[in-house]
Amino acid sequence: MSLQDDVEVLRAIPLFSKIEPAKLKLLAFTSEHLEFEQDEVLFRQGEPGDAAYIILRGTADIVVDSPTGPVTVAHLARNDVVGEIAILCDVPRTATVIAGSGLATLRVGKDAFFNLVTQFPQVGLGIMSELAHRLHQTTMHLTEASARLRQLEQGSGPA
Amino acid sequence: MEPTIFGYIRRHSWKEQMIVLGLTLASFPFLYWSLDLPKTIVNDALGQADQPHDFYGFEVDKFGYLFALCGLFLTLVLINGIFKYIINVYAGLVAERMLRRLRYDLYSQILRFPLPHMKRVSSGEIVQMINAETEALGGYIGTALQIPAYQGGTLLVILTFIFVQDPVLGLAAIALYPIQAYLIPKLQRRVNQLGKQRIRQVRRLADRISETVSGVRDLRANDATQYERARMSSELSVVYYIRYRIYILKFMIKFINNFFAQIAPFFFFSIGGYLVLTGNISLGAIVAVLSAHKDLSSPWRELLDYYQLMQDVRIKYDQVVSQFQPRGQIDERRQLDEPTAELSFEGSIEARGVVVRDDDGDALLDNVTLTVPIPSTVAILGPGGGGREELTMVLAGLITPDSGRVTIGGHDLNQLPDSVLGRKMAFVGFPPFVGSDTIEDNLLMGLRHRPVRPYQPPPEEEKRYRRQLRDTERAGNSPFDFRADWVDWTLAGVTEEQERLPTIVGILELIQLDADVYMLGLRGTIRHDRFDDLRERLLEVRAAMHERLETDESLARLVERFDPERYNSNATLAENLLFGAPRDDQFQIDRLAEHPYVRRVLDQVGITDELRRVGLALARTMVELFADLPPDHEYYQQFSFIRAEDLPDYQSLVARADPEALDRLDQEDRQRLLALPFRLINSRHRLGLITRELEEKLLEARKVFRENLPPEYAASVAFFEPDAFNDAASVQDNVLFGKIAYGVAQAPVRVAALIRQLLEEAGLRERIIEVGLSFRCGPGGARLSMAQRQKLAMARALIRRPAVLILHEALTAIDAAEQPAMADRVLEAMAGRTVIWSLARADLADKFQQAIMMDKGKIVETGEQAAEAAPQEADA
Incomplete structure (x- = not known):
């Protein structure tokens, strides 16, 4: 796959839609095009994070370790960005990402990622809104879960 | 004098x-x-x-x-x-x-x-x-x-x-x-x-x-x-x-x-x-x-x-x-004399009223009296500057006390020659000394006291050799020949030649330096005669590697092997052209475009202009990508083919140049364009600049380059050959005989693991460590980390099995969590002998039979109490 192909894929991603092609080309040039076979691991929960991945082709699963074993919490497809949390707030990887099929990614190093975000506020905003969206969803799940927990507690309470 | x-x-x-x-x-x-x-x-x-x-x-x-x-x-x-x-x-x-x-x-x-x-x-x-x-x-x-x-x-x-x-x-x-x-x-x-x-x-x-x-x-x-x-x-x-x-x-x-x-x-x-x-x-x-x-x-x-x-x-x-004649100079005889009789270190090491003063007359050691039974283990604790270092050096006979005396088995330490002290005792201080020689030289320092076997010159050298000896004597220089065999393996308990390497490896394992030296060996090149047989063995591993790559599809895509008939898209254009590793700076990648022979080859195949066009396209891309970046941006270093300071020149060059009429450019500009593409790696840069046709031509150039290589350059390139060892390439590259593929997840890690596995299966781990031993440490050991240097100094002390081992902060640079286990292993290796260890960490003290606490040049506590008091001291 040539650099130009990668740039075309990037251009189609809404997050990058407002960035001029030359800058996307620089992003593609300074990033690493990495291909994974099905079931290969992009990164594991708990590892230190040093890069984010942009999915160019294929699918991946986000898996979180839980007391009852690994749980798949989300699926990724083309145009998704994954792994940015660990580099944004310097925490270990919060989940494991596994290729769900033959997968092509662009591995954006920490420096290149920050470069991108600082140079193009709209990318920062895009990522912010994506994260806010996820936070919103998580909050909803949490509210739902705690409501159900309370119900259960009341149900099995001192009746 | x-x-x-x-x-x-x-x-x-x-x-x-x-x-x-x-x-x-x-x-x-x-x-x-x-x-x-x-x-x-x-x-x-x-x-x-x-x-x-x-x-x-x-x-x-x-x-x-x-x-x-x-x-x-x-x-x-x-x-x-x-x-x-x-x-x-x-x-x-x-x-x-x-x-x-x-x-x-x-x-x-x-x-x-x-x-x-x-x-x-x-x-x-x-x-x-x-x-x-x-x-x-x-x-x-x-x-x-x-x-x-x-x-x-x-x-x-x-x-x-x-x-x-x-x-x-x-x-x-x-x-x-x-x-x-x-x-x-x-x-x-x-x-x-x-x-x-x-x-x-x-x-x-x-x-x-x-x-x-x-x-x-x-x-x-x-x-x-x-x-x-x-x-x-x-x-x-x-x-x-x-x-x-x-x-x-x-x-x-x-x-x-x-x-x-x-x-x-x-x-x-x-x-x-x-x-x-x-x-x-x-x-x-x-x-x-x-x-x-x-x-x-x-x-x-x-x-x-x-x-x-x-x-x-x-x-x-x-x-x-x-x-060159400071006060208190060591008597020459103490360094030159051989021991007259075998001295036995029995009884105890005794320090009586030892005082050591600094230049200002302040006491660094103030009336220290101490008995260390032989054999026993002693920890010396206390704050830095409290006299721990001086005490260890006095006990090792390295500092002469200003008053008082130290005896070992009844012998006054300051009357004993270095030939006794430096063989029966070992001292490792901080920072440890590591010289610019190889790791092996540094490790065996303590086994080289006097030549054990004289140098035997080849017959044709004999006359010159004798003359050199005469001249050396006339100039009053050392009576010993540097080229003689100095290593006295018996000190390390080695009698048979084939035990030497295992002994070294054993010590390195004990001190956990083996993995580091092994890595250095993988990255090292082998030219020395003693590795003659290893070359053959590595070629066998290369074949095994080939077979593994052939049979296992998941592995095959990790590596692109060198093939004389094919362009390697994971290698630079230069590597593809030379199809070999440069032995000196004659064919260094930055100089290829100027090299007259390379130019002749490119002209002969007729791709000089084509390469210039690639250079121009590359320059265009670089100018486009990097135009807005500030000149000190790290991307230039990491990614650009053009240095930041050269970018403006290329900008104007790109504006002027017409790919169809490159001959209109002047000599200097054309040279500039030609210099660019040699670092291009197809799979890494993915610019699509090297077309199939150009690859074919470059393969032709590869053949022409090799066939017509003038004799004066013959020694400058080690060509890649499937069945021959390449002495300009590292051990690792020789086994790999190809390039790790770009763009394949985890490829470097997996390939490294495979190489390691194959080498170990072939039983070559020790030999690779032997290659690593010939790694040169750089001035003051600068090419090794402080932890590696400390380990090396410790290994040097242990390999000669001293009766008394004296250490001062010898493992401080090693990861704190590893230190207790390391101390255990050192003490175990010294079992039945004497260890005096000055430590900054009080928590290690309970591993020793005796612990003493030093402060302000005095022993403030001895015995078991010191070990208990120590943690508080450490907290303070």
């Missing part, structure tokens, strides 16, 4: 000096004869031509006589020349021999410096003294007797001649010598003083420079470079003015000499003229005296120069030697 240079010369070279003197004296008759002969030719052969001539008993005619005399003259000229040649060479030889001795002596003195003195000496100054300041001494020593003898003799002969002509004129000729003899030493003394100052100042400079070299990092980190520049300026200005004043005085001396030399004719004309007018002397005599006086000035000047040099050298010697 002798207090003056004259004593030094007398003691070590009087025989040689006599030979120089003898040769000089022997040359005088011939010299005199050659001066006298012209008179005979003029007076006898020409003036009385018609008389019969007798030439050493032969009756000859006037022509025969003339030519015989001329032949004699020629012979004398030749003899004089030969004398001069022999004297010069011999004097030079003597000079160098003495210089060699002097430098060796000074170097030996360093090895005997008392250790506390090392804190005061600067290596910059010492280097300056041994290298530069001794240089002038050598020159003087060679001519110490020859110049005064030769020039003085000549002077005397000419003066005698003048006196014979007329005593009054003779007196006139030397009338002003007393004034010169009075004035010049006076001036010379001033010059000498300045000379001393200058030497001191230049040493300071050397010191400053070496300090800067070692401190550049911190100077820059503190933006202190301007201050340092200013300091250097002021130091240089001191040298400048000293030299300026020296010049003024030196040339004043010259002026006085010249003046007096030229004023002599004034006396000849006035006094001599008066004598002629009064009829007391002939005119001819005056002319003779005048011409003789002309010859006088040259030797006189030489003598005065010699006098200046002598003074200069006297000071230099004095100044150098005094620096």
Whole structure:
């Protein structure tokens, strides 16, 4: 796959839609095009994070370790960005990402990622809104879960 | 060492000096004869031509006589020349021999410096003294007797001649010598003083420079470079003015000499003229005296120069030697003597009332009394600077206490020679010393005390070898041959040759340095003969690797093997062209575009212009990508083919250039374009610039390059060959014989693991470690991390199985969590022997039989209590 192909894929991603092609080309040039076979691991929960991945082709699963074993919490497809949390707030990887099929990614190093975000506020905003969206969803799940927990507690309470 | 240079010369070279003197004296008759002969030719052969001539008993005619005399003259000229040649060479030889001795002596003195003195000496100054300041001494020593003898003799002969002509004129000729003899030493003394100052100042400079070299990092980190520049300026200005004043005085001396030399004719004309007018002397005599006086000035000047040099050298010697004889220097015998009998270390190590003071007289160790049973283990605890370090060094016999004494098994430690202390005891301090030699050299340092087997030169070298030995002895240098086999393996408990490597590996494993050395081995190249068999084995592993890649599809995509018939898209264009690894800088990647042979090959295949077009396209991309980045952006370093400072040039070049008409560009621009594509890697850069057709042409160029490679470059490339070991490539690359594929997840990690696995399956782990042992550590071990250096120093101490191991903060750089386990392993390895370990970490103390606590130079607690008290101390 040539650099130009990668740039075309990037251009189609809404997050990058407002960035001029030359800058996307620089992003593609300074990033690493990495291909994974099905079931290969992009990164594991708990590892230190040093890069984010942009999915160019294929699918991946986000898996979180839980007391009852690994749980798949989300699926990724083309145009998704994954792994940015660990580099944004310097925490270990919060989940494991596994290729769900033959997968092509662009591995954006920490420096290149920050470069991108600082140079193009709209990318920062895009990522912010994506994260806010996820936070919103998580909050909803949490509210739902705690409501159900309370119900259960009341149900099995001192009746 | 002798207090003056004259004593030094007398003691070590009087025989040689006599030979120089003898040769000089022997040359005088011939010299005199050659001066006298012209008179005979003029007076006898020409003036009385018609008389019969007798030439050493032969009756000859006037022509025969003339030519015989001329032949004699020629012979004398030749003899004089030969004398001069022999004297010069011999004097030079003597000079160098003495210089060699002097430098060796000074170097030996360093090895005997008392250790506390090392804190005061600067290596910059010492280097300056041994290298530069001794240089002038050598020159003087060679001519110490020859110049005064030769020039003085000549002077005397000419003066005698003048006196014979007329005593009054003779007196006139030397009338002003007393004034010169009075004035010049006076001036010379001033010059000498300045000379001393200058030497001191230049040493300071050397010191400053070496300090800067070692401190550049911190100077820059503190933006202190301007201050340092200013300091250097002021130091240089001191040298400048000293030299300026020296010049003024030196040339004043010259002026006085010249003046007096030229004023002599004034006396000849006035006094001599008066004598002629009064009829007391002939005119001819005056002319003779005048011409003789002309010859006088040259030797006189030489003598005065010699006098200046002598003074200069006297000071230099004095100044150098005094620096190399600090108080408390270790007795030479302690280092050179071999132990007379095997000493057994039994009983205990006893320190009684030991006091060690620093320069200011403050006690670093204050009346320390201590008993360490042999064998036992002792931890020395306490705050840094509390005397732990001094105590360990006193117990190791490295510092002589100012009062009190240390005994081991009843022997006074300071009476024992190094040959006992340095073999039965081992000391590892902080920071550990690691030299620039190989890891193996550093590791085996403690096994190399004296040669165990003499050097055996190859038969054709034997004659030269014996001569070298003779010369070494004459210069008073080391009686031991460096090339001999020094490693005494019995000290490491090794008797069979095949046990050597396993022993080293065992020690490295114990100290957990094996993995590091193994990695260095993988990245190392092998050229040494001792790895001859390993090459074959590695080729087998290469084949195994090939097979694995062939049979396992998931592995196959990780590596692109080198194939002579195929373009490797994971390798640079340069690697594809050379299809080999450069052995020297002849075909370094940055120089390929300029290399005449490479150019010839590219022209022959006809791709020079094509490559320029690739270069232009690449330049375009670079200009496009990097145009907006600030010049100091890290991307330039990491990704750009063009340096930031060159980008504007390329910008204008790209604007000007037309890919279809590159020949319109000038030579320099075309060169610039050609230089770009050599670093291109298809799979990594993914620019699609190297087309199939170009790949085909490059493969052709690869063949042409190899087939026509001129013999003078043959040694510069090690070609990739599937069935041959490549000695310019690392062990790892030889096994791989290809490139790790870009863009495949985890490829480098998985390939490295596979290589490691295959090497281990082939049983080559030890051999790869052996390759790693030949890794050179860099100046001061700088290519190793501090933890690696500490481990290496520890391994060095352990491999020779000392009876007593003394450590001071020997493992501090090692990961804190690893330290307890490491300490356990060291103590286990030393089981049944004595370990005295000065530790910063009190939590390790319970591993030892005894613990003592030092503070302010005193032992504040001993025994079990110390171990318990220690944690509180550590918290405080």
